[in-house]
Amino acid sequence: MTTTIPVPAGTRAAESTAAVRVRGLRKRYGTHQALDGLDLDIERGEVFAILGPNGAGKTTTVEILEGFRSRDGGQVRVLGEDPALAGRAWRARLGVVLQDSRDLSEVTVGEIVRATAAYYPAPRDPHEVIDAVGLAAKARTRVRALSGGQRRRLDVALGIVGRPELLFLDEPTTGFDPEARHQFWDLVRSLRDGGTTIVLTTHYLDEAAALADRAAVVRDGKVVALGTPETLGGEAARTPVVRWTDSRGTHAERTTEPTAMVARLMATAAGPDGEVPGLSVTRPSLEDVYLGLINPEEKR
Secondary structure (H helix, E strand, C coil): CCCCCCCCCCCCCCCCCEEEEEEEEEEEECCEEEEEEEEEEEECCCEEEEECCCCCCHHHHHHHHHCCCCCCEEEEEECCECCCCCCHHHHCCEEEECCCCCCCCCCEHHHHHHHHHCCCCCCCCHHHHHHHCCCHHHCCCEHHHCCHHHHHHHHHHHHHCCCCCEEEEECCCCCCCHHHHHHHHHHHHHHHHCCCEEEEECCCHHHHHHHCCEEEEEECCEEEEEECCCCCCHHHHCCCEEEEEECCEEEEEECCCHHHHHHHHHHHCCCCCCCCCCCEEECCCHHHHHHHHHCCCCCC
16 A cells, blocks of 8 residues: 555644643543543654553543543543534544444445545545545445455545544454455555554554554553553563573573573573573563553563
């Protein structure tokens, strides 16, 4: 996918580098505190991933940012406005791609994209959008005949035809095969390169690592870690682990000097063949870091 979809420069886009500013966000459902003082900053033009286990508060946060759910407390600004008070003009600046698609089985790709474009004051050309998401050959195909990956591309077409400055993607590649996922990632990158700010929620950590400029991990209604995928959790969370086996069993030790530790083990724990049984040196992956952040009581 090489097509880049630009967002026109304008006075509103130059207001600030911030697409989203959240301070002290709170939301309760009965006795359950879904959001407990959550803070969040998302800059314009970045792909920002929100990660966390089910029930952590991700969906509630995104729905409040989209203006679909009320909040109990805190300050929220999305594209410079409060979603709870913003009107139709503000909503036209957003694109939303939900996890569950609408039932559009009997219409064609071209028909539904053109119909959706008519709701916006300054939409993109439907033909260009269909081409950009890789569905030009399917423009006259009924939606029911599309594959899962093609249907997801149509969802994105409907989300971007209104020329959004900010696009929300909710679990966009659930059920995709590996090839379809990578094609979809190329599409997301083309949107980001064109200036669209993208908020991504996903359970696939490799997807966050591949796409996100920054990511936040949400647990118990709060952001517990924030950074690039390479730095999330800080240096301590990525300390290498040396593992080996001896007569007392299997051992694992975190160390910032793995080479020196291996040298000591070679001198003290090597067998007659000069090998240390079960010796390995690993650096925690993003998945390891993530699991440590959402389950802090478990040592990994």
